Amino acid sequence: MPPLPKKKHSKKRKGGRNAHNGMKKVTFSKCAEPGCDSMVIPHRACTKCGKYAGREVVTNEETQSGV
Numbered sequence: 001m002p003p004l005p006k007k008k009h010s011k012k013r014k015g016g017r018n019a020h021n022g023m024k025k026v027t028f029s030k031c032a033e034p035g036c037d038s039m040v041i042p043h044r045a046c047t048k049c050g051k052y053a054g055r056e057v058v059t060n061e062e063t064q065s066g067v
């Protein structure tokens with residue numbers, strides 16, 4: 001026989017524990033590159049032009065392969 005909990009945990013206890021597990025809304029900002037008006041996730045490279053903070057960090061071949 002494995003060790004078993006003596007009492008059933010209350011709904012409050014379960015709800016309080018799971019209060020931190022909610023999902024957050026994904027926020028977007030506009031790409032800073034002039035001429036590129038796609039929405040990007042903050043602190044990520046743009047998926048359209050592959051640039052981050054004005055530098056090209058993802059080359060065109062990599063963006064076309066879809067990785």
Ligand SMILES: [Zn+2]
Binds near residue numbers: 031036037038049050
């Ligand atoms: Zn862009």
